[in-house]
Amino acid sequence: MTQIYDYLMVGAGPAGMAAAIEASHAGLKVLVLDQAATAGGQIYRNVSHASAAQQQVLGPDYGLGKPLLKAFMAAPCDYQPLAQVWNIEPHAQGFTVAALIDGRSVSFVASDLLIVNGAMERPMAVAGWEKPGVMTAGAGQILLKASALLPKQVVLAGSGPLLLLLAHQYRAAGVTITALLDTTPRSNYWRAMPWLLAGLSMPKQLFKGVWLSLVQRIRVPYFSNVTDINIVGNAEVKAVRFMVAGKEYEVPTNLVLLHQGIVAQTQMAQTLACKQEWSDAKQCWQTQVAEAGQTSVPGVQVAGDAGAIGGAQLAQLEGRLAAMARVKQSCTHSSWARKMAYLALSWRIRQLHWARGLVDRLYQPAPWLSTPTGTTVVCRCEQISAAEITDIAKAGCAGVNQLKAFSRAGMGPCQGRQCGLNLGYLVAQAQGRPMAQVEPLSVRPPLSPINLGQLAQAIDL
Ligand SMILES: Cc1cc2nc3c(=O)[nH]c(=O)nc-3n(C[C@H](O)[C@H](O)[C@H](O)COP(=O)(O)OP(=O)(O)OC[C@H]3O[C@@H](n4cnc5c(N)ncnc54)[C@H](O)[C@@H]3O)c2cc1C
The missing domain is CATH 3.50.50.60 (FAD/NAD(P)-binding domain)
Incomplete structure (x- = not known):
């Protein structure tokens, strides 16, 4: 039974x-x-x-x-x-x-x-992100935590606390960080300023964040306000090109780890x-x-x-x-002590959510990353480019779910987890709508790939 x-x-x-x-x-x-x-x-x-x-x-x-x-x-x-x-x-x-x-x-x-x-991790659709030799910072950290695997050298690109933490952990492990490309837009610092008080309510975390950010700027080749990342190479990654204040740079590497928050x-x-x-x-x-x-x-x-x-x-x-x-x-009965513990816990949770406001604003994704352009692949499973998606959005598709039916974007094995947000941003931009009015991609099982053999052997416990 x-x-x-x-x-x-x-x-x-x-x-x-x-x-x-x-x-x-x-x-x-x-x-x-x-x-x-x-x-x-x-x-x-x-x-x-x-x-x-x-x-x-x-x-x-x-x-x-x-x-x-x-x-x-x-x-x-x-x-x-x-x-x-x-x-x-x-x-x-x-x-x-x-x-x-x-x-x-x-x-x-x-x-x-x-x-x-x-x-x-928030997907980061830059030119060349579909190439072998490109992973996420989270994947790099999983290899370190689960299997003690480290690259010899790496380029880290993106924004957010996890990227800075990984840079710190990699340096401690002796990995050569060829460059750290920080895509946090300058405007985010202004946007986050009103939330400084919220951040100060968690001084330990704030101090750790500031320290991690400063130390990378000193210890690794660090580029701030980076835009237009292009990962180049054919069978394998050869280099990363990017822009800083109108000037183009190129850094040779065979491994790029991307990250822009979670x-x-x-x-x-x-x-x-x-x-x-x-x-x-x-x-x-x-x-x-x-x-x-x-x-x-x-x-x-x-x-x-x-x-x-x-x-x-x-x-x-x-x-x-x-x-x-x-x-x-x-x-049927809950003691006073339990009731008080419940109230204290809900109060602390509200406080911590408020304190998080600083990190949320500081690490919002740069607009050029939310709305990629041209031949940049947005849906990696079905190989659909930003230009194709924008064309369909401009032609007046009702939302991301109709866009999925027209283009197959979001229909692959990842079920839209890797492209759903970018599809939404591109529809919102093309149609001049706020994101809140563009529905999320609808989800159907299986939530992760399962083959027929596995399904055929299904059992109920
Ligand atoms: C890749 C990555 C690395 C991170 N590293 C750090 C770090 O080093 N330091 C830090 O402060 N914060 C880190 N974070 C943030 C971290 O997620 C949170 O601080 C915290 O772990 C959240 O706790 P949680 O219980 O909500 O979720 P999680 O800790 O994420 O736990 C969720 C669990 O659900 C399981 N799960 C997910 N999908 C399924 C499924 N379909 N079936 C069964 N199980 C499933 C996962 O295996 C996981 O164990 C990281 C986040 C990510 C995405």
């Missing part, structure tokens, strides 16, 4: 682990699914197995995940690693969650869901028809949530970076709050 969980979490990052600890100790039957081999999420990836040398290079914040991980592993919940969720749908008793485990699809049933699958992964919530909203501050779609991560669909909560990007500390608090709210539903 199928066993039914009270509460199922997709994701064992800080948000998922904190929620599982809270809910399982309160007596709920909890299951956590995560596609990674070990719990920890993006920030604490592989922290339980990383060597001393890896930990030294990754810095003290990496080690902060250990107590949380220990508490999670000791919690009375079921945890299934290496489980990639590819579909979620409503079920008579809640929801069915299908995950690829050991090469076959396994389905689980739960009455309530917490989507805590985190963020992905955006919430909304696809899972979208398959369940949870309402989405455009965030002007974060320049991405987000799942609309009320108190404690409750979405527009009863029984579905979203927390952590999957809801709104806020960092590990906020993710952990949001996961815990979401679980407290779910536990409250099952209890």
Whole structure:
């Protein structure tokens, strides 16, 4: 007989682990699914197995995940690693969650869901980004955290805290950074200024950010206000060309790591028809949530970076709050101490979101990156250029979903995760509409590729 969980979490990052600890100790039957081999999420990836040398290079914040991980592993919940969720749908008793485990699809049933699958890097569609030898900074960091793999030399390009952090970690590991191309527009510094007070409410993080930014400017060949990045080479990358204040530069390299911030992964919530909203501050779609991560669909909560990007500390608090709210539903009585703890937690979460306002404004993507032009490939799966997309948008397509039907952009294996935002920006620009009025790409299962053999061996637990 199928066993039914009270509460199922997709994701064992800080948000998922904190929620599982809270809910399982309160007596709920909890299951956590995560596609990674070990719990920890993006920030604490592989922290339980990383060597001393890896930990030294990754810095003290990496080690902060250990107590949380220990508490999670000791919690009375079921945890299934290496489980990639590819579909979620409503079920008579809640929801069915299908995950690829050991090469076959396994389905689980739960009455309530917490989507805590985190963020992905904002795609950076520059000329040549589809070439071998181009990856994201996050991918470079995953290789370092999971497998202690390092390049000999690299060019880092883009904007945002993770790029600066990786530069710092690479330098500590002895990697040659041939150049760091910072695409943060000067105007962003002015835009962020009114949020300085918010940033000052988290002085440790602010100081770390400023220090990371200054140290790279001194220690590596650093170019600021970079535009028009063009990655050149045929079978392999040979160099990066770019402009600074009207002057063209070329730097030889065989590896370029791109990064321009991270955006919430909304696809899972979208398959369940949870309402989405455009965030002007974060320049991405987000799942609309009320108190404690409750979405527009009863029984579905979203927390952590999957809801709104806020960092590990906020993710952990949001996961815990979401679980407290779910536990409250099952209890007829809630003690005063619990009520006070709930209120204190919601207050702290609001404060941290406000403090995040500085980072959000400072690292908004440069307009030339949001709306690429000419032959720059926007949809890598289907090889559709910016010019083709702009032509269709100018011809009057109703939105990105009609554009997808006309051009196949967003129809490939990545299901539009890599091009969806750029498609929206290009439609908005061509039609003079604000992004909030251009709908997000609609999502259909599978959320990640699954083959027929795996589907044929599907089992229900
Ligand atoms: C590539 C990358 C690297 C980062 N590195 C750092 C860093 O070094 N320092 C830092 O301060 N912040 C980093 N961040 C930011 C970081 O995401 C947050 O600070 C924090 O980890 C958010 O916690 P979370 O629990 O919300 O999500 P995450 O930590 O992202 O956890 C989400 C979990 O969901 C799982 N998941 C996702 N999709 C599926 C699926 N379909 N099926 C099953 N499981 C799934 C993932 O494997 C992951 O374990 C990084 C972000 C990214 C995208």
